[in-house]
Amino acid sequence: MAKAEERIDKWLWEMRVFKTRTVATDACKKGRVMIGETSVKPSRTIKPGDVISVKKPPVTYTFKVLGFPPGRVGARLVAEYLENLTPKSQMDLLEMARISGFVDRRKGLGRPTKREGRELASFKEEAFFLDWDDDFDDDPEAE
Secondary structure (H helix, E strand, O other), X not given: OOOOOXXXXXXXXXXXXXXXXXXXXXXXXXXXXXXXXXXXXXXXXXXXXXXXXXXXXXXXXXXXXXXXXXXXXXXXXXXHOEEEOOOHHHHHHHHHHHHHHHHOOOOOOOOOOHHHHHHHHHHHHHHHOOOHHHHOOOOHHHO
């Protein structure tokens, strides 16, 4: 017997939109899950044909409910129960965020990469061997 409706937090977890049901519940409570233009509570029931928007910065995903699985399903079976209506512009935004995360890494966070470590070592080595006496005079009034 197929289910006629199901809680939205449970469905989002079963469809692998969120890693745990608790995370799905928290997203609903924070107003990141909407049906139409209305934020929904985790206990809101959904039915086939509902269109759900999920904000996972920087992207807003849009899904259409096709059905309800008996439990959490594997990634290959997700397409049987939902239709991804996310616009291409949002997917491009996600790809840009992925790429920029590697190119424009914020300085000062975490350890330097291997390349940055080599450049830093090279810079220190060059600075150590500079002949500072050529650049500066000890007596500023000697000129």
